[in-house]
Amino acid sequence: MNCLFMFKSKKPKSRRDLKKENKDKRGRELLQKSAPELSTTRKNQTSSTSLSLPTPRSLPSPTSIRELYTERQQNRNLRAFSYKELSEATCGFDRKFQIGEGGFGNVYKATINNPTGGDSHSVPHTVAVKRLKKQSQQRVGTDGYAAPEYIETGHLRKHSDVYSFGVVLYEIITGRRTIERMKPSAEKILLDWVKLYPVNSKSFRMIVDSKLQSKYPVALVSRVAKLADLCLKKNDTERPTMAFVVESLSKIIEESNTGDMRSSIRESTRGVMRA
Numbered sequence: 001m002n003c004l005f006m007f008k009s010k011k012p013k014s015r016r017d018l019k020k021e022n023k024d025k026r027g028r029e030l031l032q033k034s035a036p037e038l039s040t041t042r043k044n045q046t047s048s049t050s051l052s053l054p055t056p057r058s059l060p061s062p063t064s065i066r067e068l069y070t071e072r073q074q075n076r077n078l079r080a081f082s083y084k085e086l087s088e089a090t091c092g093f094d095r096k097f098q099i100g101e102g103g104f105g106n107v108y109k110a111t112i113n114n115p116t117g118g119d120s121h122s123v124p125h126t127v128a129v130k131r132l133k134k135q136s137q138q139r140v141g142t143d144g145y146a147a148p149e150y151i152e153t154g155h156l157r158k159h160s161d162v163y164s165f166g167v168v169l170y171e172i173i174t175g176r177r178t179i180e181r182m183k184p185s186a187e188k189i190l191l192d193w194v195k196l197y198p199v200n201s202k203s204f205r206m207i208v209d210s211k212l213q214s215k216y217p218v219a220l221v222s223r224v225a226k227l228a229d230l231c232l233k234k235n236d237t238e239r240p241t242m243a244f245v246v247e248s249l250s251k252i253i254e255e256s257n258t259g260d261m262r263s264s265i266r267e268s269t270r271g272v273m274r275a
Contacts, residue, residue, distance in 0.1 A: 144178025
């Protein structure tokens with residue numbers, strides 16, 4: 001019996017693959033021109049005869065900002081650089097040393113002559129320095145949670161997160177997300193919808209999560225809504241501190257856990273009926 005062997009011909013590269021290869025090649029050439037020491041390091045690592053990959057246990061654990069400050073206080077080869085030092089290392093943040101650009105700022109190639117702050121004759125180190133822009137062009141956050149001042153100016157302030165927490169409180173009260181695209185137009189945006197039912201109005205219960213089936217102390221829920229309204233003040237200086245918010249919520253939870261819950265529900269319902 002004769003056998004036929006089928007050899008699969010090599011598939012020609014598509015235009016997309018060729019374009020990607022050219023882009024990668026240009027990137028390597030640009031890296032070699034702007035930072036040749038990085039290319040040299042990679043070449044030396046590739047030509048090494050022994051290859052050892054780090055295991056998960058050998059990888060360093062992530063370091064928090066608090067740990068970095070603690071490490072700096074303990075003088076473990078960690079130092080802070082002044083703006084003057086970084087400016088000198090980049091020749092006044094000259095554009096010819098710029099190696100990257102993003103929404104938060106530009107990245108520059110810098111040479112630090114004394115990186116550890118110890119021996120003044122230490123070997124210079126080439127590093128990347130990011131100079132943040134005063135006003136970021138890139139907004140970070142989730143739709144529906146960002147404070148007005150951040151949306152308008154791009155600046156985060158002391159009480160910006162308090163605003164976001166106010167949104168979370170209304171999410172808990174209503175059982176809804178900040179944006180409900182499948183709802184009617186008047187109910188798509190959570191904050192726009194809850195404004196139609198103020199906490200002191202007779203219709204306030206319309207926004208409370210229907211899954212609770214009216215089995216909740218309305219007075220306590222109203223207090224949570226009032227606290228949320230304080231957090232959502234447009235002027236950030238009028239918002240409470242998170243310490244005040246936590247203390248207020250702790251009192252509400254404590255009151256909800258003490259006494260007869262049924263009588264509390266009846267009293268709250270009567271209060272709404274009288275209003």
